[in-house]
Amino acid sequence: MNRLQQLFEKEQKGLLSIYYTAGYPNLGDTLKIAETLEQSGADFLEIGFPYSDPVADGPVIQASSKKALDSGMTLPILFEKLKDLRQKVSIPILLMGYVNVVLQYGVEEFCKRCQEVGIDGCIIPDLPMYEYEEMYQTSFKKYGISNIFLVTPQTSEERIRKIDGLSNAFIYLVSSAATTGGNLSVSESSAAYFKRIADMKLKNPFVIGFGISNRETFDAANEYASGAIIGSAFVKNIDRNNLEGSIKTFMKQFRS
Amino acid sequence: MNYFVDKRGYYGDFGGAYIPEMLYPNVEELRQKYQSVIDDEQFQQEFKALLKDYVGRPSPLYLAKRLSEKYGANIFLKREDLNHTGAHKINNTIGQILLAEKLGKKRIIAETGAGQHGVATATVCALRGLECVVYMGEVDIKRQAPNVARMKMLGAKVVPATSGSKTLKDATNEAMRDWIANPVDTHYIIGSVVGPHPYPDMVAQFQSIISFETKKQLQEQTGSELADYVLACVGGGSNAMGMFYHFIDDESVKLIAVEAAGKGVDSGFSAATTTLGKEGVLHGSRSILMQTEDGQVVEPHSVSAGLDYPGIGPQHAHLFKTGRGLYASITDDEALQAGLLLTQYEGIIPAIESAHALAYLEKMEFKGGENVVVCLSGRGDKDMETYMKYFNL
Numbered sequence: 182m183n184r185l186q187q188l189f190e191k192e193q194k195g196l197l198s199i200y201y202t203a204g205y206p207n208l209g210d211t212l213k214i215a216e217t218l219e220q221s222g223a224d225f226l227e228i229g230f231p232y233s234d235p236v237a238d239g240p241v242i243q244a245s246s247k248k249a250l251d252s253g254m255t256l257p258i259l260f261e262k263l264k265d266l267r268q269k270v271s272i273p274i275l276l277m278g279y280v281n282v283v284l285q286y287g288v289e290e291f292c293k294r295c296q297e298v299g300i301d302g303c304i305i306p307d308l309p310m311y312e313y314e315e316m317y318q319t320s321f322k323k324y325g326i327s328n329i330f331l332v333t334p335q336t337s338e339e340r341i342r343k344i345d346g347l348s349n350a351f352i353y354l355v356s357s358a359a360t361t362g363g364n365l366s367v368s369e370s371s372a373a374y375f376k377r378i379a380d381m382k383l384k385n386p387f388v389i390g391f392g393i394s395n396r397e398t399f400d401a402a403n404e405y406a407s408g409a410i411i412g413s414a415f416v417k418n419i420d421r422n423n424l425e426g427s428i429k430t431f432m433k434q435f436r437s
Numbered sequence: 438m439n440y441f442v443d444k445r446g447y448y449g450d451f452g453g454a455y456i457p458e459m460l461y462p463n464v465e466e467l468r469q470k471y472q473s474v475i476d477d478e479q480f481q482q483e484f485k486a487l488l489k490d491y492v493g494r495p496s497p498l499y500l501a502k503r504l505s506e507k508y509g510a511n512i513f514l515k516r517e518d519l520n521h522t523g524a525h526k527i528n529n530t531i532g533q534i535l536l537a538e539k540l541g542k543k544r545i546i547a548e549t550g551a552g553q554h555g556v557a558t559a560t561v562c563a564l565r566g567l568e569c570v571v572y573m574g575e576v577d578i579k580r581q582a583p584n585v586a587r588m589k590m591l592g593a594k595v596v597p598a599t600s601g602s603k604t605l606k607d608a609t610n611e612a613m614r615d616w617i618a619n620p621v622d623t624h625y626i627i628g629s630v631v632g633p634h635p636y637p638d639m640v641a642q643f644q645s646i647i648s649f650e651t652k653k654q655l656q657e658q659t660g661s662e663l664a665d666y667v668l669a670c671v672g673g674g675s676n677a678m679g680m681f682y683h684f685i686d687d688e689s690v691k692l693i694a695v696e697a698a699g700k701g702v703d704s705g706f707s708a709a710t711t712t713l714g715k716e717g718v719l720h721g722s723r724s725i726l727m728q729t730e731d732g733q734v735v736e737p738h739s740v741s742a743g744l745d746y747p748g749i750g751p752q753h754a755h756l757f758k759t760g761r762g763l764y765a766s767i768t769d770d771e772a773l774q775a776g777l778l779l780t781q782y783e784g785i786i787p788a789i790e791s792a793h794a795l796a797y798l799e800k801m802e803f804k805g806g807e808n809v810v811v812c813l814s815g816r817g818d819k820d821m822e823t824y825m826k827y828f829n830l
Contacts (some may be wrong), residue, residue: 233733234606234719237457241601255731280455281718302551306457307718311445331458335620340461355459358620408742 185301185350188225189386189407196408197399197435199386199415200227200277202245203262204254205343206230206421207420212421213261215270222270224408227304229276230259239308239362241413251298256286267299275329277304288317290322302327302350310340318347329353334374334403338381345383346381352387354378354406362413365392365401375405396434440685440761446634451725451751454633455718459617461540463625464721466540468635475532475642476540487531488646490566492521494528496647498810499634503782510803513664514813515651524674524788524815525644530626532643533560537624542567544623548612548670550605551742552584552817554628559593565739569593572611574604576736577742584819602736605746610718629673630750637678637750644679650808652673652683653764659808666801668693669812670742670793671764672708674753677709678815681762691763694753697739708737709766710749711757719748725757727806738768740823741789743815769798773827776817788808788815789823791810 182190199218203211210276215226231246231254238246258277266274276295283291283305287296295303303326308317313328321328332341334357344352355377356365365371378387389402390410401408446452446468457658457677472482488494489523496516499742504512510685517525530547537545547569549650555571562569571588573596580587588595601607609627616625625684630637630644652662667684672696687736699707707713714725721735726748727735738746749757756762767775775796780786791814798811824830 203649233601234610237459237617239614241602247601250733279718280727280732281728283734284717285715285728285730307455307721309454309456309461312453312455333461334464336458337462358459359618360459360614394692408461 183327185275185327188273189351193386193407195403196224196388197222198225198227198408198410199223200229200410201416201419202229202231202242203259204231204252205245205247205416206248206419208254209254210217210424211259211261211422212266212269214428215266215274217312217425218432220274221429221432223432225275227275227410228424230254230256230276232279232282235279237360239360239413241362241417245416248255248393248395256282256291260298260409263298269388269422273301274299275302275304278299279303280308285415285416289320292320292326295326296324300326302329306331310344314347325411328370333376334358341378341383345385348385350385351407352383352385353410354387354389356389356391356393356402359391363392364394365398379405399435438759438761440756442638442752442826448752448755450633450716451639451723451754453723454634454721455723456721457617459620460613463616463620464633467639469687470540471536471635471639474536480535480539483535488756490526492527493519494646495650495654496520498651501783506800508780508803509805510513510807512798513655513808515647515680515810517647517812518785518791518816519613519630522560523556523818524553524557525679525807526554526628527560527648528642528679529640529675530554530557530561533624533626534565534567534778537567537626538565540624542622542624543644544570545626545627546570546572546612547626548572548605548607548624549628550574550745551819552577552588552730553743553819555593555594555595556584556587556591556630556648558626559588559591562593565593570607570615571595574594574602574608575596576603576748577605577608581742581748598704599689602738606734614767618756620788626633629675631673631751632722637722637752641682641752644675645682647676647679647812648681648683650788651680653789655808663687663690664810665807666691666809667760668695668772668794668797668809670695670744670790670814671749671753672697672746672790673748674750676812678750678752680810680812681756685761685790691796692756692761693763693765696766697741697744697768697772697793698768699738699740701768706738708744708746709749711764712746712766718775722723722751724748724751724754729763738773741793742786743790744793744809765797767793767796771799773824775799777826778826785813787813787818789820791815820826
């Protein structure tokens with residue numbers, strides 16, 4: 182059982198997860214950010230490996246990805262930067278990025294390296310369920326990497342059940358029909374959507390992401406879910422001249 | 438060998454639908470319905486009537502006499518340049534707008550590079566009275582002012598793509614993001630045989646009218662519906678797929694696809710995807726694309742905006758890998774010279790995209806008497822500025 186599965190083994194409430202882009206704001210910041218986030222009360226993390234054409238992402242993560250690529254971030258460099266990860270950080274960590282980058286690295290090798298540095302799971306938004314089952318699942322299982330699937334307001338109940346069957350940590354509930362970095366308006370329709378999923382009594386817990394930007398939206402998501410994921414709002418707040426300070430200040434609104 | 442799409446949405450190793458979950462319902466709706474809509478008799482009647490009365494089909498198959506004498510073979514030109522809006526692109530947009538109507542969509546989005554597909558989309562939206570939003574790279578908007586004006590005049594909203602390299606691939610990303618945000622009422626008209634399944638197959642079927650007509654015209658003009666060679670240029674590959682489609686299973690017909698070598702295959706400024714690319718995933722399908730070792734998409738270069746794309750459609754990747762098609766490349770200079778040659782031999786100014794296919798005739802050796810069809814995918818009006826600069830006209 183990996184750290185992520187251990188975390189979700191018990192019933193959880195109010196988990197705080199932070200996404201950030203590897204290699205941003207500077208190539209060497211990745212591990213330092215993880216340490217600071219753990220110290221500031223994050224429960225688990227998603228580290229994004231950058232891609233040139235991130236279609237599921239809004240402007241903030243597009244920009245941080247481009248900046249990271251311009252600084253020379255690649256998957257081999259990321260694994261190198263993470264080699265001492267487990268001496269410094271103990272909370273579960275996922276990698277998040279697009280399928281072509283994984284494909285070029287080699288799926289088997291990718292999973293192997295993830296396990297070696299202590300990565301617990303992956304979110305690959307453009308890797309579809311069919312392809313995962315047919316071509317990727319074996320490697321993920323072999324190295325104990327949890328693959329996290331997304332569910333949106335338009336995902337059918339039948340498909341959600343299938344996703345639940347393939348998941349072994351948590352399900353990522355996309356808050357609304359949008360790319361990352363929007364603002365969740367906690368309307369009746371989104372509340373009805375969260376409640377609909379909660380009422381399905383899935384075997385996996387779910388965590389809400391996309392549009393979670395502050396304490397208000399974080400609390401709203403946590404009424405229904407085990408936790409919430411903050412990405413763009415965090416990335417936007419990183420101050421390269423005051424890395425630790427800006428992270429700690431941002432985290433205070435959730436953990437004080 | 439099966440060269441067409443299988444039940445899983447693949448062409449051999451290529452194809453599929455590599456899309457985020459947010460796009461799944463949209464693409465799944467299309468996947469479930471596209472074939473039954475296309476096969477519907479009423480749909481076919483409407484589609485054919487519009488192609489005939491609005492687009493001006495069938496497009497002629499013209500035996501280019503002086504060109505034939507020069508090369509020592511019978512060179513036939515499939516005149517897609519004579520279509521309404523000046524290129525083959527409209528065959529697909531007519532098909533997709535009718536499909537969008539059948540699916541009850543109220544809003545159309547599209548991506549465009551040079552603006553030809555954008556104009557073809559804005560045209561059919563005006564024709565059917567549907568809202569139209571076209572995404573176009575900020576850089577391309579500056580390069581292609583007349584087409585931007587055409588789209589606006591046709592009532593479309595042209596939205597600049599300001600991310601990444603600000604060209605066609607980024608416009609495609611932005612269109613996909615729009616579709617994510619508007620999953621219910623919007624249809625995305627992709628302009629080439631790229632994208633997640635079923636797009637490559639759907640666009641190929643709409644463009645297949647090109648080879649369907651060509652076979653009949655060859656029968657009338659030569660006594661055989663088969664040619665020895667069929668040539669077309671390839672960016673994403675929609676005119677080539679339309680030109681190849683009904684010849685693919687006739688293995689005696691040699692299929693030649695011509696990519697843009699730009700300033701030269703090894704110059705660092707090229708769009709010769711099959712030479713420079715590797716297998717990977719771009720814009721929702723597994724295919725061949727130009728990328729770094731780390732899997733980042735590389736910005737291509739070609740003098741012709743329509744070929745300036747870092748990938749090819751998955752069916753092309755399959756034809757290439759199986760050896761069914763020959764994939765060659767032509768430089769900017771060779772294409773421009775071929776454009777001038779056709780103009781002066783036959784009185785036809787071709788689009789620079791199409792000129793790439795014509796330029797390959799120079800590299801072929803004929804015994805004499807072979808029948809060769811070249812897809813003249815578009816006319817050169819849009820390229821006059823480039824021709825003027827290059828030839829000091």
